[in-house]
Every structure is written in structure tokens, then in C-alpha cells.
Amino acid sequence: MDKIVEIKNLSFSYPDGHQGLQHVDLVVCAGENLAMIGPNGAGKSTLLLHLNGILRGNSTVEICGLAMGEKNLKEIRKKVGLVFQDPEDQLFSLSVFDDVAFGPISMGYSESEVRRRVKRALEWVGMDGYEQRSPHHLSFGEKKRIAIATVLSLDPEVLVIDEPTSNLDPRSKWSLIELLRQLPMTKIIATHDLELVRTLCQRTVVLDGGKIVALGGTEDILNDIGLLRAHGLAPAVDSVESYL
């Protein structure tokens, strides 16, 4: 299978010396959905920021065969659509249209192409007709959808999403999961939501303390209670096991 993302021996420490990632190796293949789980502060978001070069550690990250570097940055950002956890950060324009159009305009597409892409991206997330609305007036679930549309308009090969279902009520959550299921591209999803992982992802990687501690089929990982417990992903007490 085609490798979409290939990370070799990635380490990263923050300016304050805090070690964010240590010796991470990861390969993501075309068309798969990969879940990334782990406790708070495990380095999930840090790893995601490496996938499109916002952060750059001392290693080789390759996206679709392109080595991460100043030269390929624009091409890579076209291929990797990164959706941030807080839609307030993702939606910074005064209207939904401007936000969804920001990527295509920055990439230098023609006006008619930009309009076509915005329309299609909004249709994809079921939000067409919202073009002139102000992001501030949208509900949280709507903001999440528009945030996804803002990267879909770039036609990414891989969709990287940080906590897509956090803060959503169950109905919005399940409709968002359904939306993600219908999107055809490769997805990398960092989340705490194990229901989402079970529904969407074939493979799961467990991060803790900046290291990959497990990588495998979703069923195998989610059924390994010992592993989940060791990394704070399952309740430590037997009595609540029945909830899982």
C-alpha cells in the first residue's frame, strides 16, 4: 500500500526543555483511518503539528514521498488538512465563506475555482447556505463542521483532526462521526473518545509520555484492558469494567 505519512525517529522538545516526543516511528497508509489515543499531555497534539510542518523536530517526516522542509511546505500543507481542536482558533474570519475560502485563496486558486471548492466543501459537511453567517453565531457542532470544511476546501489527501468530538452532545457527536465516515480520504484522528475509535478506525496507536507504547488493530488494542489501564485510558477499578 502507498505510504501517505512516514515518520522516522521523531523527537521534539519544547523551548522550555519539556520533552514532547521521543523516538516516534509511524507509517500511515493511503485510505486507512488511524486513531491516536493517550492520556492528556501524551504528545498527541504535538505529533499532529509535525504532520504539516508547524513544528519541526530533528527527524524525517515524509508526506506522500515529500520530505518535510521549507521547499515542500506549501505542497505538504495542501496534502495535509489539519483541523484544530478549538474551532474558535480555526475560524478566524468574519464570515463562513471567507474562512472556508482562506486555504484555496492562499494557495492561489482562481476565483471561480475558489468558489467551486467552497461550495463543495460546505456541501460535504452539510452546511451549504451558511456562507454569509458569522462564525460567532454558530452552534458548537456547526463550528466543528465548518472547521472541517475549511480544510476540505483544499482537497487534502490526509485529514488530521484533533479531538473532533470533544464538547459535543451525543447527537452532534454521532452525526459528526457519520460525516467523517463518509469522507473518503485518509484520516488521522487524535481523540479520547473510544466509541469514535471503535466506529471509525481500523488501526490505533497509543501514545504516552511522548512515546508510542502500542500500535495495532483497533479491536486488539481496545480489548487489551491491561494496556488501557496502564496508560490511563480505562478505569482502574474492576467494578466499573462493565461500562466499557
Add this chain to the structure above:
Amino acid sequence: MKHSFIDEYSGLDSFIHRLDPRTKLVASLAFIAAVVLTPASNWRVFVFYFCIISFLLILSKLPPLYVLKRSLVIFPFVLLIAVFIPFFKEGEVAGSYNIWLWQVSVTYSGLFILANVMVKAWLCILALVLLSSTTKLAELLKGLRQLGVPQVMILILSFMYRYIFVLADEVMRMQQARDSRNLGGNRMYQLKTIGNMVGTLFIRSYERGEMIYAAMLSRGFDGQIRTLQSLHFRPADAYFSAIFCLMLIFPCVIWW
């Protein structure tokens, strides 16, 4: 939390709403210039200008009470600046008061100037209320951009308008969190709490700024802001501009 935006009624549909934002911007500036440059003694001109702006306000279908409320906001500021004029202007004395050690007197010509400043300020603010309530802020900024205002200024304004309510919500939540734990304490202690809140808010805003920048970079931002040009100058704009200009000049010609 729902906030009232300054362009609350910009979603209405009227002749004024449909005008190009550039037309409205330039017309508003011209109106303000005309009002400010009219000599104070020419009261008929002010009445005439008031009629023009009232007519446009009626045309714009804005609720009159809303316009009135919005326009009154300016008075505290004007008063603060202009309230001393009657005391300093020399001329016929209208009243004289002893305040402790000083004797102050108010003059007729000073009062006249004060009244005139208020009238001018009110007419100007009416024009601005009309402009800001009939134009979406995004459109207004686009208009400013095409009139040559530097892109940096436009971006600052646009980010400010986008995030001021997000910050206001954040402050509100912090206040609620504080109030639910506030068990009294002395004034000094409460001031300290407020200081902490301000600091926290600053750091949060700073971090949010970093995240927004990262989100912009992720979508190919390279320091260069590009926008789609979507403003169209229509015949209605030309007619409106011509008639409006004539109306502004008209009173000067007949009552000068």
C-alpha cells in the same frame, strides 16, 4: 452567549443596505466634513442636513428607537470635552457662580458654541450609525481595503471584531467562576483577584493568537493576504452619490 453586534441590523434589505460599501463610506465622510465645516451661525443648514440624514434613516428601515439609543452614546464623550467651553469663552455673561474660592461665569457665546458642538456631533454620529448599521462589517472592511487602507489595519480590525466577543465570553466565565467561590474578603484581596484575571486573560489571548496563526499556516498562509474582489459599483451607487453631493452643496449655495 449572544452579543449584539455593531452591525446588528445589517441583514435588513433596503436601498441603503444594497449600496456599495465604498459609496456609503465616502458619502458618510463627505457628510461629516460638510457638517463640521458649516459655520455655527448657519442653523438652517443644520436643519437641512438633519432632514437629509433623517430621510436616509427612514429609507434604511432601521428601527428609530435603536438609532436614537445608539446615537446618544456619543454625548458623554462630547460633554466631557466641550463642557468647559461656556466657562472660558469671553462675551456677555449669562450667569456667574461662586464655587468655594473661585468665581466662574458662563457666557452666552460659550453656551452657543457648546450647543453647536453637540448638534454637529449628533449629526455626525447619526451618519455613522447609518453607515455601520446598514453595512456588514466584513463588507465595510472590504470597502476600506479597496479605498486604499493598508491590509494590516484591515486585518487588525477584522481579528478584533471576530475575537472581542470570544474574549468577552471568556471574561464572563471567569467572573462566574470567581463569584461562585467569592466569600467576601477585603477590597484589597478582590483587587488582587481582578489583577490575576486580567493576567490570565492576557496569557490566554496570547496563546489563542499562537493557535490562530498555526491554523492560518496550516492552510497555506505565507504572510500574504489575498482576498476575492466581490464589490460591485452599480448605477444606483452613481445616482446616489450624485444626488447626495448636490444635497450637501445645496444649502451652502442658498444660505451662505
